[in-house]
Amino acid sequence: MPDLSTNCAGITSPNPFWLASAPPANSGAQVMRAFDHGWGGAVWKTLGQPIQNVSSRFGGLHYRGTRGIGFNNIELITDRPLEVNFKEIYEVKKRYPKHAVVVSLMVETEEEWQDIIKRSIDAGADGLELNFGCPHGMCERGMGSAVGQEPTVNEKITSWAKKYSSVPVLVKLTPNVGDIVPHGIAAQNGGADGVSLINTIKSIIGVDLDRLVPEPRVGNASTNGGYCGAAVKPIALHMVAALARDHLFNLPISGIGGISNWRDAVEFMALGASSVQVCTEVMLRGYRVVEDMIEGLENFMRDKGFERLDQLIGKAVPTYSEWGDLDLNYEIVARIDADKCIGCHLCEVACHDGAHQCIHNDPNGSFVPVVDEDECVGCNLCQIVCPVPGCITMAEIDNGYAPATWNEHVWEGAKLRPKKGAH
Amino acid sequence: MATKLPETRAESVFKDFKPAYDTAHALAEANRCLYCLDAPCIGACPTSINIPEFIRKIATGNLRGSARTIFESNILGMSCARVCPVEVLCVGECVYNRMDQPPIQIGKLQRYATDMAYDEGWEFFEAGPDTGKKVALIGAGPASLSCAHRLRRYGHACTIFEKRDVVGGLNTFGVAPYKMKADRAVTEAEWVLGIGGIEVKTGVEIGVDVSFSTLEHDYDAIFVGIGLGPDKHLGVPGEDLEGVYGAVDFIEAIKLEPAAFDGVKSVAVIGGGNTAVDCVREALGLGLGAVTMVYRGTEAVMPGYAHEWKAAKVDGAHALWQRSPIAYEGENGRVSGLRLQVFDEHKQPVAGQEERIDADLVLVAVGQSRLLDLLKLDGVNMDHRRILTDAGGFTGRPGVYAGGDLANGAKEVVNAVAEGRDAAVAIHAYLTEA
Ligand SMILES: Cc1cc2nc3c(=O)[nH]c(=O)nc-3n(C[C@H](O)[C@H](O)[C@H](O)COP(=O)(O)OP(=O)(O)OC[C@H]3O[C@@H](n4cnc5c(N)ncnc54)[C@H](O)[C@@H]3O)c2cc1C
Ligand SMILES: Cc1cc2nc3c(=O)[nH]c(=O)nc-3n(C[C@H](O)[C@H](O)[C@H](O)COP(=O)(O)O)c2cc1C
Numbered sequence: 001m002p003d004l005s006t007n008c009a010g011i012t013s014p015n016p017f018w019l020a021s022a023p024p025a026n027s028g029a030q031v032m033r034a035f036d037h038g039w040g041g042a043v044w045k046t047l048g049q050p051i052q053n054v055s056s057r058f059g060g061l062h063y064r065g066t067r068g069i070g071f072n073n074i075e076l077i078t079d080r081p082l083e084v085n086f087k088e089i090y091e092v093k094k095r096y097p098k099h100a101v102v103v104s105l106m107v108e109t110e111e112e113w114q115d116i117i118k119r120s121i122d123a124g125a126d127g128l129e130l131n132f133g134c135p136h137g138m139c140e141r142g143m144g145s146a147v148g149q150e151p152t153v154n155e156k157i158t159s160w161a162k163k164y165s166s167v168p169v170l171v172k173l174t175p176n177v178g179d180i181v182p183h184g185i186a187a188q189n190g191g192a193d194g195v196s197l198i199n200t201i202k203s204i205i206g207v208d209l210d211r212l213v214p215e216p217r218v219g220n221a222s223t224n225g226g227y228c229g230a231a232v233k234p235i236a237l238h239m240v241a242a243l244a245r246d247h248l249f250n251l252p253i254s255g256i257g258g259i260s261n262w263r264d265a266v267e268f269m270a271l272g273a274s275s276v277q278v279c280t281e282v283m284l285r286g287y288r289v290v291e292d293m294i295e296g297l298e299n300f301m302r303d304k305g306f307e308r309l310d311q312l313i314g315k316a317v318p319t320y321s322e323w324g325d326l327d328l329n330y331e332i333v334a335r336i337d338a339d340k341c342i343g344c345h346l347c348e349v350a351c352h353d354g355a356h357q358c359i360h361n362d363p364n365g366s367f368v369p370v371v372d373e374d375e376c377v378g379c380n381l382c383q384i385v386c387p388v389p390g391c392i393t394m395a396e397i398d399n400g401y402a403p404a405t406w407n408e409h410v411w412e413g414a415k416l417r418p419k420k421g422a423h
Numbered sequence: 424m425a426t427k428l429p430e431t432r433a434e435s436v437f438k439d440f441k442p443a444y445d446t447a448h449a450l451a452e453a454n455r456c457l458y459c460l461d462a463p464c465i466g467a468c469p470t471s472i473n474i475p476e477f478i479r480k481i482a483t484g485n486l487r488g489s490a491r492t493i494f495e496s497n498i499l500g501m502s503c504a505r506v507c508p509v510e511v512l513c514v515g516e517c518v519y520n521r522m523d524q525p526p527i528q529i530g531k532l533q534r535y536a537t538d539m540a541y542d543e544g545w546e547f548f549e550a551g552p553d554t555g556k557k558v559a560l561i562g563a564g565p566a567s568l569s570c571a572h573r574l575r576r577y578g579h580a581c582t583i584f585e586k587r588d589v590v591g592g593l594n595t596f597g598v599a600p601y602k603m604k605a606d607r608a609v610t611e612a613e614w615v616l617g618i619g620g621i622e623v624k625t626g627v628e629i630g631v632d633v634s635f636s637t638l639e640h641d642y643d644a645i646f647v648g649i650g651l652g653p654d655k656h657l658g659v660p661g662e663d664l665e666g667v668y669g670a671v672d673f674i675e676a677i678k679l680e681p682a683a684f685d686g687v688k689s690v691a692v693i694g695g696g697n698t699a700v701d702c703v704r705e706a707l708g709l710g711l712g713a714v715t716m717v718y719r720g721t722e723a724v725m726p727g728y729a730h731e732w733k734a735a736k737v738d739g740a741h742a743l744w745q746r747s748p749i750a751y752e753g754e755n756g757r758v759s760g761l762r763l764q765v766f767d768e769h770k771q772p773v774a775g776q777e778e779r780i781d782a783d784l785v786l787v788a789v790g791q792s793r794l795l796d797l798l799k800l801d802g803v804n805m806d807h808r809r810i811l812t813d814a815g816g817f818t819g820r821p822g823v824y825a826g827g828d829l830a831n832g833a834k835e836v837v838n839a840v841a842e843g844r845d846a847a848v849a850i851h852a853y854l855t856e857a
Binding site: 361 | 450458459462518
């Protein structure tokens, strides 16, 4: 049985699946229920100064019948009294000593940070997460993403936290920046033990077409909110990987953003995350989703022969290269399996209208389209639209050219194969 | 125009065999459609509805556009959604069949979009500017309705002559009530006529009340969509006994009248085609006791659709294969049973093998006669069973066009709609030729 025990920046848990700081980690009763379902840790809903929330708060992005492929919210940090939260954190920690309870914090002044950190640690926090990410409401008060977008402020507040904390400090980064790396480095320079990312992406989820008011609607108005859920995974993966492969950045990463199942979790870990946090999938489907996450991860590790998570963590990072270092002589073409093809011609319309016009009707009249391999640039579009599993494969072609990258071509004159589909 | 149907009709007891989708079902099904290019479902539709497009529009919430896409190809899309044998047309060709996945329920989706259009009162088409040309259409069935609507879009004045006092043809008085009831077909006919400029003269039989030559004299072109004639019978003794009905007569009675069949305990349906199978399911649905289909051939060669016969069996139907009546027997002028000849697998009688079964209602579904006499005119091409036309419905006699069952030898409503529409295109070309 593979060992899932996790250590992310010195915070340990029985498995890498943590609730992200959000409504599922809002109260002691919830967190305990989550732990009973199998969650390894929880980042408590952000604590700070008292706030008041609006109604409504959430918006969903629905696509072709699938509800909530993206999600957005305009809620703020916890609206429950601090004493109540601390009391519940204490109870959870007493009942679940081996699970990770990380307390997320967001306040303004150094004195406030000092006070709230002390109270968190007194309550039993295993670690702290500094919320420098929330893109709405709090940033207008100089907190949240207003901090995360300013490396110097980030570094300063991180150093305050480190000064007053006896437990590991994670800095939660906002994705609402051009390049994530300087912000990770700022946290590192401030002394953080790790970073967690991503928080939500500044967004407007949609517009109510009857009223012509954006969503989520608050009376007759709305505001920009934070985008998350399955749709944001690619953005989160890139940001995690960008930090993981940066030579100046050396901190552990807790990966967040669009994790809906064990596959997503494996992808984050392969790109450098040592724990993963989940919010939206739990909001939409409940704590029970963790069962499949744990089991799927275990089965994957068994299949791959991994015994511990550190054999997986970062495994794909070295393969994330620059475009200029990709092999331009690597050639593949689409092949359609006639036995599997159902004749929907989706590959053909995609290729004709969206790619390189190399998939055509069968001249012999069958319903299986044919690929003109001399013209096929190997772009993958047909395979992406094909509804039949395994029907279209991308076959490697031995074109006789030695591997050559753009950089090798430019600097060393490496020979490139003739371009395809470029006439 | 059409006389009103009686409020209660025998058919009222039937429920929809394929219930309507609610919005949730429609969206789920629409989102499953792959939106194929050169979709085989379109090729399987005689009216070539752009099926993937109308389904996509359901999925995006553009229901008005969805309905327009359907009606653009098939103005009777509302009834076709209910009565088409989709299993052997569009749905049968859905690419999902090739991957052993349930095919898209195109008929149900089409019903969803077209019912919505009716409920919401959306209007899609306008009559064209008046051309001063007049076209007579004979019969108010699907073929003529489709033809007249398209002719009005071109701006030609139309007059439909219908011998019955209801419009809609067999769509009104023929299709099985668990697919569609008569009032829905009449509603559809009125909706089609809503384009305006189509005069409907019911109770006028051409060839009896008004001659064909009068029409040729008074109109610039004629479309003939009179369908098929009365039920055929086998010519065996006892046909005049009470309780022996032609199938279409029986169906017409249950569709249009409060017909009651008190005291019937067992029904024999003669034939193995779709009308026979419809009669079987109708008799079962009306609760007329045990229902037996008596067919000359084997189950394997019966011309009725396999999916319909399967449903009939689920309803409780029985069949006697390789049998055909040689006489109906009766008491006091009422039928009480049938004497049957046994046939071999080549539909040949087996000498000396006879049987008898009880039946107090006999429905004879062995085909309908042909109405070719009206068109026995110079130039009109025909064989023994249908008027022969080109793809535009031209009969060979200048100005005279035909479509629907009369010209295709008896197919489906959707074929009649396609042929009526295509004839209108040809008539328009004929009328506007310089
Ligand atoms: C029992 C039965 C069930 C069927 N079920 C289905 C089904 O489920 N689905 C399906 O798609 N198809 C079904 N069909 C077939 C379908 O009904 C026909 O193919 C279609 O109605 C043909 O349309 P039409 O316009 O050619 O003729 P019809 O619908 O027959 O209309 C012809 C009209 O012409 C009128 N007429 C005839 N002679 C004259 C005259 N001399 N003067 C004036 N008017 C005249 C008739 O009264 C009638 O109203 C069924 C047919 C039958 C018999
Ligand atoms: C309703 C809602 C409330 C959230 N509240 C907080 C919060 O208080 N503090 C915080 O750090 N992140 C908060 N987040 C962001 C999540 O912790 C997480 O970073 C983000 O949703 C991406 O993960 P996901 O795709 O799994 O949802 C919130 C997200 C949602 C949807």
